[in-house]
Amino acid sequence: MFDDRYTLAFRAYPYERSxxxxxxxxxxxxVVVMGGGPIGMATALDLGRQGIPVLVLDDHEGVGMGSRAICFAKRCLEIADRYGCGEPMLDKGVVWNVGKVFHQDRQVFEFNLLPEEGHKYPAFINMQQPYFEQFMIDRARELQAQGAPIEIRGKNRVDTVQVKDDHVVLTVMTPDGPYTLEADWLIGCDGASSPLRRMMGLDFTGRVFQDSFLIADIKMKGNTTFPTERWFWFDPPFKSGASTLLHKQPDDVWRIDFQIGWDVDRAEELKEENIRTRLDAMLGADVEYELVWSSIYTFQCKRMEHFRSGRVLFAGDAAHQVSPFGARGANSGMQDVDNLGWKLGLVIEGKAPHTLLDTYDTERVYGADENILNSTRSTDFITPKSEISQIFRDAVLDLSEHHAFARPLVNSGRLSVPCTYDGSPLNSADGMAGPARTRPGSACPDAPLGDGFLLSRFGDDFVLLTIDADAPDSLDEDGITLRRVAVSAADDPTGQLAERYLGDASSAVYLIRPDQHVAARRTSFDENLIRQAVRRATGKDC
Structure with missing residues (x-):
C-alpha cells in the first residue's frame, strides 16, 4: 500500500511541550496558522522562506488517512516549485494531460489539457494527499535546519479565540493542559468544518446539491487495461452509478467515484461487500484488487462572505468549498496562499499598508466565485435536476461524438486553471496590445529558455521582466526592490516565449508580482510609469 510515512497516524510532528x-x-x-494540512503547511513555507516567524498549531500530529485530494494542477505545482518541493511531487505523481468522456458504452470525445510544449510542469499529476502534505513537511524541516523561523506544534488544539484591534488571543489545549498565546495575525487553514470560523460566528453561504458520490480507492493486482488518463462515464453500461470517474494514482492505486444518489444509507453503502459489488460490476469479477480507502461526499459550493476579518484571515477549505469534480479544492487553496503570503509579508515588514490585505479578500473571493460558478455548472450537467435537463444533457453527449461544436458543452468537471484577477485594484492600465493570456492580473505562463524555464528565474521578488528591451538591473521604490530578468525572444527558438508574451510587439516590459501574476506591462521601459505600477501593486495608490 502506501509508504509507511504516509499512512494514518504517521507522527510527523509529535507533541512536545513548548x-x-x-x-x-x-x-x-x-503569525499563527491554525491547521496543519496542505494549506497550513504551504502558508508556513511561504512566510518562513521570507524570514517571517510563523507558528503552525495542529490538533493532530501529522498527515491524515486516505487519498482525499489527488489531482494537483500545473499552477499548484509551480507554486510548490517556488517553495522548493515541486520536483519531488512531480517525480512521485502520475502525470496526465488527456481525458476521455464516455456516454454509456461509447467514447464520445477526448481532450488534452496541455497540448502545447514549453512548460516545466504538466497539466496535472495525480498523487495521494498524504504524499503532498509530507513533501511540504519535509521541505519545512529542511528550511528549519537552515534557520528559517518555522515552528510546528502537534496536539495543540485551539479552543477559544478573542480578536482584538491589533492582535488575537488564543487558548490552546495540549496533553499537558491549556495555555494562552497571542498572535499579531491569525490564519485559519483548518478545513471545511473550520472550528475557527465557528468560534468567530462566521458562516458559509451557497448551495448543497442533493446527490452523493462514493469514492473507492483500490490497489489493482496484475495488469489492467486502463491507461494513465482521466476517464468519465455518463450512464455507464456497468450500472454501478449514474456516472463514474476513474483516475490512476501512484503505487498502482486507482481512484473510482460512483454517483449513487441522494437518498442513500451511507453506512450501508460503505460496507465493503456493497462497495465490491459496484466495483465488480465495473471491472469484472475476475479482476483482483485490494480496497485501500473509501468515503462518501456531497457536492457543495459555498464560501465565506469575506476572507478577512480584521487580524484573522481564512484560506483553503476554511474559506470556500466546491464539489470535487474539477480539482478546484486544494488547487484553489494553494492559490490563496500564493496570494496572501507576499502581501502579509510586506505588511509585517512595514513595506505596505494594512489595506493591502483587503486585496487578498478582493482577489481570492473573485477566484472562489469563479471556481463556484464552474463547479456549479459541472454539477448541474453531471446531475440533471429535471427531465428536460436530462434530455438536453444526453442530446449534447450524443452530438459530441460526431460534431465538434457540441463538445465544449459537455461538462464532466471544468478542470482547475489559474485565476486571472481582472479588475483587481492592484492592476495598472494595460499599456500593451499583447497576448490576452499575459494581460494584467493573469498568472505568468511558463516558457522555455535554453536549458531552463522562465518561471524558475522569477523567484519570490517583484520582477521587472524585459524582453528585448532596455531597463536598469534594479529599481527601488519606497522599500520595494525590483529585480530585472532580461531575456530575448532569440533565447527561445521555439517561439513560445514570443507567442505568450510579445504577440505582435517586438519588445515588452512586464512588472511581475511575487506570486508571478502580471501587475503591469508595456512595450518599453518608462521609469515613472513603472514606479506608479509598483505603488499600485503594493496597495499604496489604489
Whole structure:
C-alpha cells in the first residue's frame, strides 16, 4: 500500500511541550496558522522562506488517512516549485494531460489539457494527499535546519479565540493542559468544518446539491487495461452509478467515484461487500484488487462572505468549498496562499499598508466565485435536476461524438486553471496590445529558455521582466526592490516565449508580482510609469 510515512497516524510532528506553556504572560507571535494540512503547511513555507516567524498549531500530529485530494494542477505545482518541493511531487505523481468522456458504452470525445510544449510542469499529476502534505513537511524541516523561523506544534488544539484591534488571543489545549498565546495575525487553514470560523460566528453561504458520490480507492493486482488518463462515464453500461470517474494514482492505486444518489444509507453503502459489488460490476469479477480507502461526499459550493476579518484571515477549505469534480479544492487553496503570503509579508515588514490585505479578500473571493460558478455548472450537467435537463444533457453527449461544436458543452468537471484577477485594484492600465493570456492580473505562463524555464528565474521578488528591451538591473521604490530578468525572444527558438508574451510587439516590459501574476506591462521601459505600477501593486495608490 502506501509508504509507511504516509499512512494514518504517521507522527510527523509529535507533541512536545513548548516554552510558551511555562510563561506567566502570553507570548506574542507574528503569525499563527491554525491547521496543519496542505494549506497550513504551504502558508508556513511561504512566510518562513521570507524570514517571517510563523507558528503552525495542529490538533493532530501529522498527515491524515486516505487519498482525499489527488489531482494537483500545473499552477499548484509551480507554486510548490517556488517553495522548493515541486520536483519531488512531480517525480512521485502520475502525470496526465488527456481525458476521455464516455456516454454509456461509447467514447464520445477526448481532450488534452496541455497540448502545447514549453512548460516545466504538466497539466496535472495525480498523487495521494498524504504524499503532498509530507513533501511540504519535509521541505519545512529542511528550511528549519537552515534557520528559517518555522515552528510546528502537534496536539495543540485551539479552543477559544478573542480578536482584538491589533492582535488575537488564543487558548490552546495540549496533553499537558491549556495555555494562552497571542498572535499579531491569525490564519485559519483548518478545513471545511473550520472550528475557527465557528468560534468567530462566521458562516458559509451557497448551495448543497442533493446527490452523493462514493469514492473507492483500490490497489489493482496484475495488469489492467486502463491507461494513465482521466476517464468519465455518463450512464455507464456497468450500472454501478449514474456516472463514474476513474483516475490512476501512484503505487498502482486507482481512484473510482460512483454517483449513487441522494437518498442513500451511507453506512450501508460503505460496507465493503456493497462497495465490491459496484466495483465488480465495473471491472469484472475476475479482476483482483485490494480496497485501500473509501468515503462518501456531497457536492457543495459555498464560501465565506469575506476572507478577512480584521487580524484573522481564512484560506483553503476554511474559506470556500466546491464539489470535487474539477480539482478546484486544494488547487484553489494553494492559490490563496500564493496570494496572501507576499502581501502579509510586506505588511509585517512595514513595506505596505494594512489595506493591502483587503486585496487578498478582493482577489481570492473573485477566484472562489469563479471556481463556484464552474463547479456549479459541472454539477448541474453531471446531475440533471429535471427531465428536460436530462434530455438536453444526453442530446449534447450524443452530438459530441460526431460534431465538434457540441463538445465544449459537455461538462464532466471544468478542470482547475489559474485565476486571472481582472479588475483587481492592484492592476495598472494595460499599456500593451499583447497576448490576452499575459494581460494584467493573469498568472505568468511558463516558457522555455535554453536549458531552463522562465518561471524558475522569477523567484519570490517583484520582477521587472524585459524582453528585448532596455531597463536598469534594479529599481527601488519606497522599500520595494525590483529585480530585472532580461531575456530575448532569440533565447527561445521555439517561439513560445514570443507567442505568450510579445504577440505582435517586438519588445515588452512586464512588472511581475511575487506570486508571478502580471501587475503591469508595456512595450518599453518608462521609469515613472513603472514606479506608479509598483505603488499600485503594493496597495499604496489604489
Amino acid at each position: 516554552t510558551d506553556q511555562d510563561q506567566e504572560v502570553p507570548v506574542r507571535h507574528p
